[in-house]
Every structure is written in C-alpha cells, then in structure tokens.
Amino acid sequence: MNINIPIAIARDEWRYWARSKLALFSCLIAGLLIVASLVSTVARIESERVTREGFQEQARETFESQPARHPHRMVHYGHYVFRVPAPLSLIDPGVDAHTGTVMFLEGHRQNSAVFSPRYASAQAGPYAELSPAFAYQVLLPLLLIVLGFAAIPREREARTDYLLYAAAVTPTQVWLGKSLALAGAACAGLAPLVIGLVIALSAGESLLIAAYMLAGYALYLFAWVFLVTAVSAWCTRASTALALLLACWTLLCVITPPVAATAAQTLAPMGGKIATDLAVVRALRDTGDGHNANDPAFAKLRAQLLEQYGVDDVADLPVNFRGMVAQWSEAKQTEIMNVFADEKMASEAAQSEVVRWLSLLSPALAFENFSKITAGTDLSQHHAFLRDAERVRFDFVQKLNNIHAEKLPFADDMQRGSSPEAERRTRMSAANWRMLEEVTTQPQTALVRISASLPQLLIALLWCVVTACIGFLRMNRRLQDAV
Amino acid sequence: MLSDLGRELRFAWREPVVRWTTLIAFGFTVFALTAGLLEVRNQEREIAGLAAATVEDQKLVLDGQPDPGSAAYYTFHLTYDPPSALAFAALGSRDELSWKHRLRMLAVEGQIYETDTDNSELSLIGQLDFAYLVSILLPLLVIGLLFDLEARERRESRYELVCATSAHGRGIFLVRALARCLILAAAIALPFLGFALYGGVSIGDSLLVLALASGHILFWLLVCRLVTVRNLEGATAALILLSLWFLLSVVVPVVGKTGVERMVAVPDGGHILLTQREKVNDAWDLPKSATMDPFLKTYPELTDYAEIKRQFEWKWYYAFQEMGDQTAAPLSTDLYEGMRARDGAMGWVALLSPPLMTHRVLTQMAQTDVDRHLRYVQCARDFHARLRHFFYPMLFGPKPFSKENMSELPQFEPCIDRES
Numbered sequence: 039m040n041i042n043i044p045i046a047i048a049r050d051e052w053r054y055w056a057r058s059k060l061a062l063f064s065c066l067i068a069g070l071l072i073v074a075s076l077v078s079t080v081a082r083i084e085s086e087r088v089t090r091e092g093f094q095e096q097a098r099e100t101f102e103s104q105p106a107r108h109p110h111r112m113v114h115y116g117h118y119v120f121r122v123p124a125p126l127s128l129i130d131p132g133v134d135a136h137t138g139t140v141m142f143l144e145g146h147r148q149n150s151a152v153f154s155p156r157y158a159s160a161q162a163g164p165y166a167e168l169s170p171a172f173a174y175q176v177l178l179p180l181l182l183i184v185l186g187f188a189a190i191p192r193e194r195e196a197r198t199d200y201l202l203y204a205a206a207v208t209p210t211q212v213w214l215g216k217s218l219a220l221a222g223a224a225c226a227g228l229a230p231l232v233i234g235l236v237i238a239l240s241a242g243e244s245l246l247i248a249a250y251m252l253a254g255y256a257l258y259l260f261a262w263v264f265l266v267t268a269v270s271a272w273c274t275r276a277s278t279a280l281a282l283l284l285a286c287w288t289l290l291c292v293i294t295p296p297v298a299a300t301a302a303q304t305l306a307p308m309g310g311k312i313a314t315d316l317a318v319v320r321a322l323r324d325t326g327d328g329h330n331a332n333d334p335a336f337a338k339l340r341a342q343l344l345e346q347y348g349v350d351d352v353a354d355l356p357v358n359f360r361g362m363v364a365q366w367s368e369a370k371q372t373e374i375m376n377v378f379a380d381e382k383m384a385s386e387a388a389q390s391e392v393v394r395w396l397s398l399l400s401p402a403l404a405f406e407n408f409s410k411i412t413a414g415t416d417l418s419q420h421h422a423f424l425r426d427a428e429r430v431r432f433d434f435v436q437k438l439n440n441i442h443a444e445k446l447p448f449a450d451d452m453q454r455g456s457s458p459e460a461e462r463r464t465r466m467s468a469a470n471w472r473m474l475e476e477v478t479t480q481p482q483t484a485l486v487r488i489s490a491s492l493p494q495l496l497i498a499l500l501w502c503v504v505t506a507c508i509g510f511l512r513m514n515r516r517l518q519d520a521v
Numbered sequence: 522m523l524s525d526l527g528r529e530l531r532f533a534w535r536e537p538v539v540r541w542t543t544l545i546a547f548g549f550t551v552f553a554l555t556a557g558l559l560e561v562r563n564q565e566r567e568i569a570g571l572a573a574a575t576v577e578d579q580k581l582v583l584d585g586q587p588d589p590g591s592a593a594y595y596t597f598h599l600t601y602d603p604p605s606a607l608a609f610a611a612l613g614s615r616d617e618l619s620w621k622h623r624l625r626m627l628a629v630e631g632q633i634y635e636t637d638t639d640n641s642e643l644s645l646i647g648q649l650d651f652a653y654l655v656s657i658l659l660p661l662l663v664i665g666l667l668f669d670l671e672a673r674e675r676r677e678s679r680y681e682l683v684c685a686t687s688a689h690g691r692g693i694f695l696v697r698a699l700a701r702c703l704i705l706a707a708a709i710a711l712p713f714l715g716f717a718l719y720g721g722v723s724i725g726d727s728l729l730v731l732a733l734a735s736g737h738i739l740f741w742l743l744v745c746r747l748v749t750v751r752n753l754e755g756a757t758a759a760l761i762l763l764s765l766w767f768l769l770s771v772v773v774p775v776v777g778k779t780g781v782e783r784m785v786a787v788p789d790g791g792h793i794l795l796t797q798r799e800k801v802n803d804a805w806d807l808p809k810s811a812t813m814d815p816f817l818k819t820y821p822e823l824t825d826y827a828e829i830k831r832q833f834e835w836k837w838y839y840a841f842q843e844m845g846d847q848t849a850a851p852l853s854t855d856l857y858e859g860m861r862a863r864d865g866a867m868g869w870v871a872l873l874s875p876p877l878m879t880h881r882v883l884t885q886m887a888q889t890d891v892d893r894h895l896r897y898v899q900c901a902r903d904f905h906a907r908l909r910h911f912f913y914p915m916l917f918g919p920k921p922f923s924k925e926n927m928s929e930l931p932q933f934e935p936c937i938d939r940e941s
Contacts (some may be wrong), residue, residue: 060757067764071772078779093791100799105806115802118794133641136617140791142631142798152634153790154641156617158856160785160863161891162778162870163880164647164657165771177767184760277669277676277755281538284759288661293549296649300556303643307563311637312599312623316574319597323581386640393642406646417642455832 043207047215048222051189055223061185065223068181072230075173080128080237086155090120090139094477102472106465108454109438109446110364116144117434117474119427121151124414124481125241126251129234130171132415135159141424143431145368145438148375150311151424164296170234171409174255175402176291178227179262183283185223186266188276189216190513195276213513217267217506224259231255244484251412254495258405261501268509294400302392308385318378325370336363353448360451361443368439372432379428383421390417397494401501408494414481418490422482430475437473441466525689529700539701542662547708549654554716557609557650561720564604564615571621575599579930589915589922590835593626593908600624600904600933602897605888606722610713610730611652611880613889616644620894622901626912628842629905630797630849633898634790651713652887655734656880657770659709660741664762666701667745670694672755695746702742706735726886737879770876777870777877785866787859793852801845809837815847816840826917836916843909857895864891888937900936907931 055061097118104115120140127134138151159166190212193199202212235248266283273279325335343355343362352359397404410416446464453460481487533539579596586592602620616639624632638644647653671694674680687693710731717727744765749758804812809829817824829837871878884890911931914920 060760064760089789090791093789093795097791097795100795107806111805116798118791118798120791133645136638136641136644138636140794142794150636150638152636152794154617154636154638156644157636157790158787158860158863160778160781160867161614161881161884162774162867163770163874163877164653165774166778168771168775180763180767188756277672280756280759281665281669284763285665288658288665292658292661293649295646296653297549297552299643299646300553300649303639303648304556304559308640310567310621310639311635312571312621313567313574315623316571316578319578386642389640390642393646403646410642410645417640420641458832461832 040211043211044215044218047202047207047212048219051216051219052222055185064181064184068177068227069230071168071177072170072173072227075168076128076170076230076234079131079169080234083123083128083131083134086134086139087123090122093118093140094120094122098474101474102468104468104471106467108464109361109442109466109470110145112471113145113364113435113438116142117430118142119430119477121420121423121477124419125238125243126247126413126481127415128238129169129231129251130409130413130415131167131169132171132410132413133417133420134415135167137420141427143427143434145364145435146371148379148428148431151420151427170231171406171413174227174231174258175405175409178224178259179287179291179402181227182220182224182259182262182266183280183287186216186220186263187270187280187283189219189267190270191273191276191279194274209513210510213267213271213509216270217263217509220263220266221260224256224263227259228252228256242480247412247484247487250484250488251409254405254408254412254491254498257495257498257502258401258408261401261498261505264502264505264509268505268512271509271512290400291402294396295403295406298393298396298399298403301396302389306385306389306392308382308389311382314378314382318375321374321378322371325367325374329364333363336366339363339366353452355448357443358446358448358451360448361439361441361446365436365439365443368432368435372428376428379424383424386417387421394494397497398500401498404494404497404501408491408498411491411494412487414487416490419481423477426477430477433475434473441470445470525687525693525696526700526703529693529697530703533697533700533704539666539704542666543704543708546659546662546705547712549649549658550651550709550712553649553651553654554609554712556648557612558716558720560612560648561604561609564608564620568601568603568621571599571601575623583927583930588835589912590838592922592927593835593839593912593916595625596930597623597625598904598908598931598933600897600901601935602893602900602937603935605893605937606720607717607726607730607887608889609716609720609887610650610722611883611887611889612648612650613652613884613887614891614894615889616648618891618894620897624901624905624908626839626842626905626908628797628801628845628849629902630793630846630853631801633853633901634794652880652883655709655737655883656876659705659734659737660766660770660876662705663702663738663741664745664759664766666705667698667742668749668759668762669755670697670701670745671749672753672758675752676755691750694749698742698746702738706738709734729886730883733879733882737875740875766876769874773874774870774877777867777873781863781866781870785859785862787863788852788855793849793856796852797845797849800848801842804841804844812837812841812844816844819843819847820913823913823917826919836913839909839912839916857898860891861895893937896937901933903936904931904933 097120101117104112118140121137123131123134135155138154140153141151142149193202199212231252235252239245239248265286269283269286270279273282339362340352340359343359344350344352347355349355393403394407397407445466450460450463454464575597582595583592586595600622604615608615619636619638621637622633622635671680674683683693684691689696713730714727745762748761813827813829817827827836868881871881881890885892908931911929915922915926920926
C-alpha cells in the first residue's frame with residue numbers, strides 16, 4: 039500500500055482544522071487546560087513535598103534531641119513519619135490527596151495515617167481536582183471527538199469521497215489517513231506530559247517508567263482515535279456520529295468509573311479500622327500487658343529466662359526483666375497486629391481488584407488505573423508506606439526495649455517510683471536516641487509497577503485493536519454498500 | 522398549551538434517543554439509589570456491631586481494674602455519627618471525614634484526628650450516588666436530549682413548517698424541550714420517591730430533593746435553549762453546551778477551590794500533631810506544679826485533693842493530658858474555623874456553578890457534609906469532656922472508686938438524631 043496517500047489525507051485533514059475556527063478554538067482551550075493542570079499540580083505537589091519533608095526533619099530532630107530519660111518513656115513519646123509524594127505525582131497525584139500524610143508511631147499500637155490533604159480542603163464536589171492525568175483521561179478524548187467526529191461523514195455528505203475512490207484511493211487509506219491525522223493531534227497533546235515527565239526524571243524517576251508512562255498515555259489516546267474514526271466510519275451523518283461519540287464518552291468517562299467504584303464497595307464490603315482494632319484487642323487479650331511484668335501471661339518467659347541464666351529470682355538476672363517483658367510482648371503484639379493489618383490491606387486490595395476487572399468496560403477506567411499504578415500513587419503504594427512505617431515503628435520501639443533490657447538495672451527500675459536517685463539512674467543518656475530508621479519514600483521499583491499496570495495497558499490495547507478493526511471493516515463494508 | 526404538551530410527550534416518547542436516555546437515567550438512578558441504600562445499611566450495621574463490641578470490651582476491661590486511673594486508661598469508648606435518613610441519596614464526604622472514633626481519657630487532640638476512612642482508591646474515583654447523578658450526569662443527559670432539537674428540523678427543512686403549524690410558533694420548541702425534560706425528570710423522580718418512602722425520608726425532604734433536581738434540569742434546559750435558538754448547527758451547539766458543562770462542573774469548582782484555599786489558610790496537620798505531643802510530653806520533665814497550678818485554675822473544686830506526693834500519680838497524669846489539650850486547643854480551633862470558613866466560601870463559589878450548588882445542597886440536606894462532620898467532632902469532644910468530669914472526682918478522691926459508681930460510666934449517645 040502506498041503510505042504517501044494516508045499521509046496526504048492526514049495533511050489535508052490538518053489543513054482543514056487550521057481553517058476551522060471550532061477546531062482551533064477547541065485545541066487552544068484544551069491545550070491551556072492541560073498546561074494549567076500541569077503547572078498547578080507541579081506547584082501543589084512541590085509545596086506538599088517541601089512541607090512534609092520539613093516536618094519529617096523536624097520530627098526526627100525533636101526525637102533525637104530529647105533529654106535523658108527512661109527508654110520506655112521514649113516508646114510512648116513516639117515518632118512521626120510523613121509520607122512524601124512520589125516524583126510522578128505531578129502527573130497523577132492518585133490517592134495522595136485521599137490518604138493520610140502523617141502517622142504517629144508508638145509502642146503497642148498501630149495508628150492510622152491522618153490528615154489527608156482532602157481533610158481540611160475546600161469541598162468542591164465530585165470533580166475537585168484537575169490533574170494532568172484527569173485532563174488526559176477526560177478532556178483529551180473530548181478534543182479528539184471534536185476534531186474527528188466529522189472526518190469521514192463530512193466527505194460523504196459533500197460527496198467528496200467518490201472523488202477519492204475514483205482516484206484509486208482505497209477506503210482503508212482514507213480511514214488510515216483520518217486516523218493518522220487524529221493520532222497526530224493526540225501526539226501533539228502529549229507535549230505537556232513530556233514536560234511533566236522530564237521534571238519527574240530530574241526528581242529521580244527512572245527513564246524506563248517515564249517512557250512506559252508516555253507509551254501508555256499515547257496508547258489510551260490512540261484507543262480514542264480509533265474509536266472516533268470507527269464511529270465516524272459507521273455513521274452516514276456527522277451529527278449522528280457526534281451524538282454517538284458523546285454518548286460513548288459519557289458512558290466511558292463519566293459513568294463507568296464511579297459505577298465500578300460503587301460496585302466494588304457493594305460487592306466487596308470492608309470493615310473499618312475500629313473493627314480491626316477491636317478484633318486486635320480481642321486477640322491480644324491473652325498476650326498480657328507489657329507494662330506489668332507480673333502479668334501471668336509472662337510466667338513462661340520468666341521460667342525460661344531463669345533457667346537460661348541459672349538463677350532463682352528475676353532480680354538476679356543479668357538483664358532487666360521488665361525490659362525483656364516489654365521486648366517480648368511488643369514482638370508478640372506486633373505479630374498479631376500485623377496479621378490484622380494485612381487482612382485489612384488485603385480486603386482493600388480486593389476492592390481495588392474489582393475495579394481493575396471492571397476496567398474491561400472502559401478504557402478510561404483502565405487508563406486511570408494504569409496511570410496511578412505507573413506513577414506509584416495507587417493503593418498498593420500507600421500500603422507499602424504503611425508497611426514501611428510499621429517497620430520503622432517496630433524497629434525503634436524494640437531498640438528502646440533493648441536498651442531497657444540491657445543497659446538499665448532492674449533494681450533501679452523497680453525503685454524509680456519511690457526513690458528519686460534510682461529514678462535518675464533509669465534515665466538513659468540522650469545519645470541513645472539517635473536510632474531512627476528512615477521511611478523510604480521511593481515508589482516501588484519500575485519493574486514492579488510495570489508488571490502491576492501491564493494488564494491495564496493491555497486493556498487499552500485491546501480497545502485500540504477492537505475499535506481499529508471495527509473502523510477498518512466498517513469502512514470497507516460502506517464502500518461495498520455504496521457500490 | 523397542556524394538550525400541546527401531551528402531544529409532544531407522545532411524540533418524544535416515540536424517539537429512540539429519548540427512550541434510550543430515559544432508560545439510562547432510570548437504570549443508573551435505581552443503581553445509585555440501591556448502592557447508596559446498601560452502603561447506609563452497611564454503615565448502620567457497622568455502628569451496631571462496634572457499639573456491641575465496645576460494650577463487651579468495656580465489661581472485660583473494667584473487671585478487675587485496681588484504681589480509677591487504670592480504669593480510665595484501659596477503657597475505650599465508641600463515638601459515632603449515624604447516617605441521616607437521606608444519606609443514601611448523597612453519600613457525601615463520609616468516606617473521607619471520619620464519623621467514628623475509639624476514644625479514651627488521654628489527650629483528645631492525640632486521638633480525634635485518627636481516621637477510619639474507606640478505600641482511598643474508591644474515594645479517588647468517586648461513588649455513583651444520587652447526588653453525582655443529579656449534579657454531573659443529569660446535565661449531560663439534558664444536553665443529549667436538547668442540543669439537536671431545532672437543528673434537526675432545519676436540516677430536514679421542516680423548521681418553518683413546524684413553526685407555522687403550531688399555535689405557539691417558534692415556542693413549540695420550548696414545549697418540545699419541556700416534554701423531553703419532563704420524561705427525563707420522571708425517570709429520576711419515580712425511583713427516588715420509591716426509595717425515599719422506603720428509607721423513611723420525610724415527604725417534605727423528598728419533595729425538596731425533587732425540586733432541586735428539577736431546578737437543575739430547568740437550568741440546563743434554559744442554557745440549551747439560549748444556545749440552540751441561535752440558528753447553530755447541531756454539532757456546534759453540542760460542543761458549546763459541552764464546554765459549558767465542563768466549565769461549570771470542573772473548571773469553576775477547581776478554580777474556586779484553589780482560590781478559597783489560598784484565601785483561607787488552615788494550620789497544617791503535622792504542626793498540630795507535633796505541637797500537641799510536645800506539650801503533653803513536656804509535662805513529664807517539668808515540676809508537678811507546672812501542671813497542677815493551671816489545672817486547678819480550671820478545676821478549683823479539686824484544690825484540696827490535688828497534692829502530688831509520688832513520682833507518678835494518675836491524677837497528675839490525666840491533669841497534664843488535659844493541659845496538653847488546652848495548649849493545643851487554639852490550633853485545633855483554627856483548623857475547624859478554617860474548615861468552616863472554607864466551606865462557607867465554597868457556598869459562594871457554588872453560586873457560579875449550578876452543578877456544584879446542586880451537589881452541595883444535596884449533601885447538606887443528607888447531612889454528609891463538612892458542617893455535619895464538624896458537629897460530630899464537637900459531639901465526640903463533648904463526650905470526652907463528660908468522661909473526664911466523670912473520672913476526676915474518683916481520681917482526686919472525693920468520690921470512691923466502686924462498682925456502683927463505675928456503673929454510671931458515661932455511655933456515648935449521638936448528638937444528632939437520625940430524623941433531624
């Protein structure tokens with residue numbers, strides 16, 4: 039097939055747009071909105087990042103600059119970790135605004151991440167955020183519809199298609215040329231995305247992910263390109279094509295995503311955190327209270343320690359029995375809490391899985407999932423943060439309990455309530471508090487994200503192929519009908 | 522006029538596009554209302570379950586506590602805000618603004634911001650509830666029904682004929698538009714009325730919701746008329762209308778939100794939390810009088826019982842918890858006032874965006890908005906204060922710690938009735 043003909047048709051289509059006020063105006067508005075969404079999201083994410091990193095630094099400094107005191111007090115003094123947005127949040131903030139930004143870490147408890155950016159934000163209805171991802175998901179398809187709905191019926195209405203076919207141009211070439219023209223517009227529309235990706239690259243995002251994301255965005259837009267040309271090839275009249283395309287857009291972009299979310303909520307209902315907390319309490323009841331070394335639950339630990347060190351009384355142990363109890367019960371409690379935390383995360387993931395399956399119904403939903411997974415701003419990323427925070431919590435609490443067990447004499451510990459001197463000796467020096475691990479805020483590796491988002495990309499590809507086939511077949515059938 | 526309307530209704534019903542749109546509207550209304558009702562029932566069931574589990578837990582914990590200090594320390598209480606009767610129609614912000622807490626007598630500032638939110642990915646996508654349907658989807662359906670009304674007749678060269686044969690002249694197209702919108706409104710109103718009756722919503726509230734939805738339809742009907750009378754091609758009219766929809770549903774709310782947030786600052790959550798912790802923890806290293814003196818200013822009646830003799834005493838422990846709350850109070854007041862001011866300012870923004878206005882009024886009526894959340898938070902804080910006032914006499918001494926006295930342990934009651 040002569041490739042020059044489709045290119046010539048595409049070029050002609052672009053020339054037509056250049057003369058159409060409607061097309062130019064739409065391109066201008068859409069372009070402005072995408073750029074505005076990028077600029078505002080970059081600014082917002084950057085200021086969030088600076089704020090949260092600042093708080094993280096402050097939290098660390100205040101912890102490490104605490105005066106000499108009993109290590110168990112540091113366990114309850116606790117530490118704060120802040121969730122720093124991923125580099126690609128500037129394209130797709132994903133769940134960032136809907137998840138807590140800060141979490142209090144302390145002994146014996148797993149707290150929730152609190153103060154999501156949405157908590158104190160002004161409530162602006164269902165569409166409260168105009169991120170580049172949203173603009174590409176909802177706005178650009180609309181632009182492609184505006185540019186392309188009449189592409190083929192226009193020729194039919196003006197009867198210029200007969201001229202083309204008489205000049206030995208095949209319907210396939212016409213269809214290809216019109217698709218090419220629209221694909222060109224889609225590629226031009228990707229320019230702001232490329233700028234965003236470059237910024238994310240400079241913030242440390244991998245080149246592989248950036249290229250993959252670009253490819254995914256392009257594929258989604260191509261799915262719309264082929265949908266537009268398919269409907270355009272199907273309809274005799276431009277007005278019918280437009281009505282049909284707008285109906286498709288409403289169904290795929292406006293209705294299906296919230297329907298999927300609602301279906302997930304209804305099909306896989308989930309208990310809240312308080313229900314989990316209560317279940318943890320029930321399960322913990324037998325583990326014993328780590329504050330009370332005489333709790334019968336610790337009899338076994340006591341017997342074991344006495345035997346290990348060959349002494350008759352806990353006071354003669356070379357380690358502080360209270361510290362050992364604290365360490366042992368923290369480990370035990372954490373084990374139980376993690377089981378429940380994992381269960382809760384699994385049920386959340388199950389809900390999201392329902393949405394992932396329902397993306398078969400809409401490329402817009404598949405794209406939404408693809409985009410946030412690739413950007414590292416999806417639910418699993420938040421779960422990774424929660425797990426990471428839990429790791430930091432357990433680590434510093436156990437380090438403190440270790441100091442309690444190894445460095446702090448048991449006799450002083452027992453007398454600190456009544457004797458001020460003993461109390462003074464139980465205060466461990468401030469040098470001990472330099473122990474905090476960092477929360478690694480980096481998103482999961484490129485390969486993990488790519489493999490998680492690949493099914494969604496394939497769904498978009500499937501839409502591409504199906505709509506392209508429909509367009510191609512319809513185009514050739516039309517001609518047969520006409521002949 | 523009425524007979525004309527009747528005829529136009531019959532005409533409209535014969536159009537496939539009207540039938541399809543009506544079917545879509547009806548189907549998704551039923552879906553949205555069913556899902557909303559299931560969600561509300563779920564929330565009610567969860568509250569009942571948590572309340573029962575909390576009572577059971579309290580019994581187990583209170584049994585065998587040696588003193589009022591540990592009784593207060595280990596007893597958790599459930600505070601919650603039940604969904605209103607209309608909540609199924611507008612689930613609102615309940616997925617993100619907590620409506621339940623598990624509180625104990627420690628500093629409330631350290632507990633009240635705990636969140637028990639739903640799956641964040643679902644919150645991000647948003648739910649298809651009745652409020653979404655009416656505020657976002659309905660305008661698109663109205664546009665779909667009306668954009669081509671006159672242009673089609675012009676294309677078919679029937680425009681003059683239609684006008685000439687009608688008693689209303691060009692007004693016939695208004696009647697036509699009304700007829701189509703009436704069918705659409707019925708497709709939404711009938712299921713809603715059914716669900717409202719079933720869900721126990723008062724007739725007045727149901728009618729108000731319908732009036733709101735009708736008002737929103739009417740607004741878009743007028744917009745469609747204003748655009749389509751201009752002798753435009755159908756495609757051009759559709760694109761103009763769609764741009765208006767995008768402008769009013771997305772651009773105005775987003776720009777308004779950005780502006781409001783810039784104008785009304787709220788303290789950062791991290792700041793509130795860090796300040797609160799420092800204040801509570803400082804007390805451990807300060808002389809006892811630094812806590813007890815200001816505490817006794819608030820509770821002079823406890824002065825005779827407030828001497829702290831040992832290194833650790835529960836009454837001092839709870840006193841500094843409350844003092845920590847008092848020092849952090851200005852920040853939390855700022856936060857809540859900021860949230861309220863932002864919400865108020867968004868009310869003004871909503872004047873520029875009927876979709877946002879519709880959504881706001883619906884969530885207000887369903888009491889699933891910021892205002893209700895703030896009232897609930899105050900309710901939970903009041904309960905926390907009740908708890909303190911219950912324990913202080915026992916902690917400080919005038920009242921003995923006995924089974925009998927503990928049987929009067931405050932139990933949380935939601936502040937706002939389901940019916941109100």
